[in-house]
Amino acid sequence: MSAPVWELPVSAPAATGWRALSDRQRGWILALVLLLALAAVAIVLPWLAPYDPATIKLSARLRPPAWEERGSLANLLGTDNLGRDVLSRVLHGARLSIFIGAAVVAISAGVGVLVGLIAGFAGGRVDAVLMRWVDIHVAFPGLLLSLVILVILGPGPGTVILALALNGWMVYARQIRSVVLSVRQLPYIESAEMAGARPARVLLRHVLPNLAAPLITLMVLEFARVVLAEAALSFLGVGVQPPGVSWGLDVANGRNYLTSAWWLATFPGLSIALTVLGVNLAASRLRLALDPREREKDFARKLLAKEAR
Amino acid sequence: MSPTNQAGRGLPRFLLGRFLQGLLVVVGVTTIVFVVTRLIGDPVQAMLPVDASAEDRAVLARALGMDGPIWLQYVHYLRDIASFQFGDSLWQHRPAVDIVLERLSGTLTLCLGALAVAVLLGVPLAIAAALKPGQWADRISVLLSLSGLSLPQFWLGLLLILLFAVTLNWLPSSGSDTAASAVLPIVTLALPALGRIAMMLRSALIDELNSQYVRTARAKGLRSRRIVLVHALRNAAVPTVALLGWEFAAMLAGHTVVVETVFAWPGLGQTAVQAIERQDLVLLQAVVFFIAFLIVILNFCLDIVYRLLDRRIAV
């Protein structure tokens, strides 16, 4: 008599679509989608503008938004003190802000990742010196130094990118170094290294895949922060200069007319807020998608919330 | 497992190390300012009116000590800074140090006020949110945190002015004449910090409430109130205090610049902007130095507090 076979019931059907993808794949896709969305916004939005944002038309100055008494449909969000269409300026402002944000993130991430990798792999004195430098640099008053640099070198998008990138690379260095160290301390990596595995191999096969998730999330969050920083610099007058169009610049301009023309400061500022909010929410989603521990925590929190009710 | 406490022995050496590091920070910051102002671009030119002659330029350069070889300038520069001599402000024609010290209290008022608001509102909010997830406190902290992260402070300030000063006329919109004029600037400065502190404390509390020692405390039959306030909060306070220090530094290093400008509040931040508008590099250097100095002192104190809170940290 053959032994009975203790068959387990049929397991759940093979996952399809989104569920079939691994965390890493999901991360890449979400990040790609975000990137494309931002690029689309930057490129497409200005095309939608009904007017040239720099066109001055003094006869139409300070018109309120269309839904107000003196407003007209020709200028949906009103005009500013030089008769320029607010809506067009808002749409155009996106391009420069997104471009600057992306450029700063790319540069500071590049530098920061490099420093972090070197520190993590070299260890010893190199690591100590590099991290000491990071600690010192982190203690610098960021915005103030950016102000000084911009004043001397002359304001403009290029200098803004330089100043912000200079102040932003440290967080990447710390994060990357932390990942490298924790991967290298895994027992099987340690033994691999002792057995002679070359650092390059360890880097490519083990460290990089673990880097992708936290790096992407960090870059997205930093992007949001840089957009805000650029807006603040432009607001203070040392960022983007006319005839460039920047939301921060417009808010600064609108400040002079706060009591008489509230729409001048409101809509550019609102655009900044919405953009940054959107990016931050995307970053939360990304973190959830990429980190299974976050998903468990999220699930546990939702459970608790359900029970509490 | 070593059962002895090493805290006493290593503390002086640790403090010395921190002091040196702080010194490096200050030197680093001022060197950057030096490099930027002297080596790149022509600061003397930047400070002169457009139609100045070469003679005027030479005079000004000598007055500012910006003639002569660079390394000598650097040495003089460091020496001056070490004795807090920045020269006379080009704008107000009196020692820059005096101007800085006058405006310092304004900035400190805002920063301390904002921190107080962030803590007094944020801590209870975080506790309520951690204890009852999904309820109103939780939702409010998420909302505050998102707004703090996403709203540009300068815009927030303007909106508050629009609402409370212009439309409702409850509060003054600028200046520092009355105590009431501090309200809006402090709120504006506090909001992002409030959001972050509430979020971090809530998150830390949740983590602590899930820990093993809390399970032990529950097994001992302790009341929830004691478990939250004495056990969990004590442990969650450690990273939160670190965040508080960071927030203070962030306020000093940048946020006050924006907020003081929006509300025309007399403080170091506004002074920096005014110095920029008037091409007064002397004053600007003094402001930057003092702020870096304050931040270093702050970090130093923070390190001490941190180690006092968590006696486990080996020194």
Next chain:
Amino acid sequence: MTTQPLLSVRDLSVEFLTRQGSVNAVDRVSFDLHAGETLALVGESGSGKSACALALMGLTTLPGRVAGGSVLFDGQDLLSLPERALEDIRGRRIAMVFQDPMSALNPLLTIGTQIDEVLERHTALNAAARRARTISLLEQVGIPKPAERLARLPHEFSGGQRQRILIAMALACDPQILIADEPTTALDVTIQAQILALLAELKTRLKLAVLLVTHDLGVVAQVADRVAVMYAGRLVEVGDADALFAQPAHPYTAGLLRATPRLSDIQHRMTAIEGVPPDPRVRRSYCDFAPRCPGADAACAARPPLQSLSPGRLAACVRPFAPVWKEVA
């Protein structure tokens, strides 16, 4: 035993809520605990023994949840008591010692404070009396110079010492029942022996009833009066310790005993039970141990209930005492 049990667990079930649905960690477990006896709840990781112990004190937290059953103590069902009433019982009449002494103590509070707060909570002693009692407790568990160590933090003690402190904390208010969840697992073998000796001594002197949760049969052999064996969330065998070790009724118990290395058996090879414990997410109608049991056949397709073989002896097997394991040469 003919005396009334101190603690009576009936059909206790605990489930875990996961993203894929709920999972039974403990399925209708029933046992009694009498005054002065030590009952060992034995099982491998994932058998549900810790979940069971936590549920007794109402300490199950999400994603876990008690799904049914009753725990009778002093005429009351602990599972139906409101939280405040349970808080009065915990630490005072039923106390618990956990597995990892490193993380079970609050790292930022002194041990003096952590013991004192139990006394303050449950007794009417004043500060001086509490301090005296704390010192006395620490002496009893073998911490040298306790008066000087009250202001020390947990990290300043060794693992064994911390476990002693946890025991002192648990016994502070003279509980009737002590639940010890793997109290020696995180410790060295030599320290293990010390802690077990301490527990045995305290148990006799204070007339404690002890529920010892463990996976280590060596520990069970040293201190247990009775044994309850769990597998896949269910009880598979219950009985007097000596009788069970001499002649195990359930194949799983027999397999565990066979796998436990003994000094007297150094000739024989190490033998393990082939296979792995079953996936808790899957619901089965057949005996959970069947896939790993050498003696399983068609009769095991219907899960056998836990039935009484003789007074005080139960097993969930259609052929108890059958010699299913081959002797190893």
